[in-house]
Amino acid sequence: MIANAYKSLLNELDAGKKAVMVTIMNDKGNDRNVSPEKIxxxxxxxxxxxxxxxxxxxxxxxxxxxxxxxNIQFIKEQDTITYLIEPYFPEPRLIVLGGGHIAKPLVELGARVGFLVTVIDDRPSFANKERFPDAEKVICESFEKCFNLFHINKSAYVVIVTRGHRHDMDCLRKALKYHAAYIGMIGSKRRVKSVKEQLLSEGYSQEQLNKVNAPIGLDIGAVTPDEIAISIIAQVISYRRLANTLSGSAASPKINWPELDRTVLEELSKGENDPKAVVTVASTKGSVPRKAGAKMLVWPYGKTLGSIGGGCSEGEIIHIARDVIRDGGHRVHSIDMTGEVAEEEGMVCGGVMEVLIESCDK
Structure with missing residues (x-):
């Protein structure tokens, strides 16, 4: 079942792992009306x-x-079989240890640029949803015990901004036991040097300590809490987007962070026996509103979930999706946002999107 494939996909993402969904579509004759297969x-x-x-x-x-x-791959084999190969990366998680004056703008910025944010502090007046409305989770617990309450994996970015030297040390000791994408700790150069010397004496390796960004943030001369938060989130973004460059791996290809709409994936994983169509941006060229991989669900009675960019182009796709729901199988449709027609329709983009519409009834 398609639902089982998406359940397994969500399990992989929740474990902090990447995965690839391969959709196989037969393009020969009546086979076009058979629902695509997922692997x-x-x-x-x-x-x-x-x-x-x-x-x-x-x-x-x-x-x-x-x-x-x-990068999504869309392969057509001479009118016989079409493959859609979609990479899925786990959502980046920003773990903010400390709920003080820097954490407040940092959490807001992190959520705004696409991170799922968790804030931890041991003071109820600082660790609450009213103070951090943009955070996915706010945990009130001691820094010694809190690491059992969230997961740190290769998609986690850990920021240590507690209120004191001892708490920073406790958090860093624990964070170094995990393979996080990023670890940063606030502090002056003198204080950071002292911390690293202490941890070396405790048996932590120089290689481990070299992975710690301390003093934290890009050097932009930041002074105020907002400026410091900007410098931190900018550094975190650079680790997310430029991971290969920062690690010195020139041989590895540049990484694109693919589109991921969890609400659509969760709906697909339910396995409800209601007819609907899955719309996926399979490829793009030029300036378009959504990247390849963006998804939308369409029901025959007009309900939709997700988006491939809105506007008249999306309206056209919804109309085609209803035909696919009725007839079954799949269709590939090209949306041209260039030229006079696009101008007359008020499209601000100037590219082309190739869109896959597939039936999904279970």
Whole structure:
């Protein structure tokens, strides 16, 4: 079932792992009206080539490339089979240890640029939803015990901005035990040097300490809490978007962070037997409102979930989706946002989107 594939996908993402969903569509004759098939490939599947049903070596290699780069692959094999290969990366999580004056603007900025934010402080007056309305989670617990209440993995970005030297040390000791995408700690150069010397004496390696960004943030001369928060979130973004460059891995391809709409994936994982269509931006060229991978669900009675950009182009796709729901199978439709027609329709973009519409009734 399609629902099982999306349940498994969400499980991988929640574990902080990447995955690739391969959609196989038969383009021959009446087979076009058969619902596409989904195959989920995990990071473990893609590490070493193994024989997987219905996937030849080329498709397997394309899936590996999608996982490495975050770039969706849309492959048409001479009017016989079409493959949509979608990479999925776990949502980036910003873990803010400390709920003080820097944390407040930092949480707001982090949520605004797409991070799921967790704030931890041991003071009820600082660790509450009223103070941090943009945070996904606000945890009131001691810094010694709080690490059991959230997950730190390769998609987590840890910021240590507690109210005191001892708490910073406690948090750093624990954070270094995990493989986070980023660890940063506030403090002056003198204080940071003292912390690193102490941890070296405790047995932490120089390699571990070299991964800590301290003093935290980009050097922009920040002084106020808002400015310091901007410098921190800018550094965190650079680690998210420029991971290969920062690690010195020139051989690795540039990573694109693919679109992910969790509400759409959760709806697809429910397995409810109600007819609907899944709309996916399969490829783009030029200036378009959404990147490849953006998704939308369409029901026959007009309800929609998610978006591929809005406007008249989306209205056209909704109309086609209703036909696909009625007839089954899939369609590929091109939305041209260039030229006089687009201008007359008021489109501000100037590119082309290739959109896949597939039936999904279970």
């Amino acid at each position: 989920l490939l995990t990071e473990e599947n893609l590490r070493v080539y193994t024989s997987i049903d219905k996937l030849d070596t080329l498709i397997y290699q394309k899936a590996q490339y999608a996982l490495e780069t975050g």
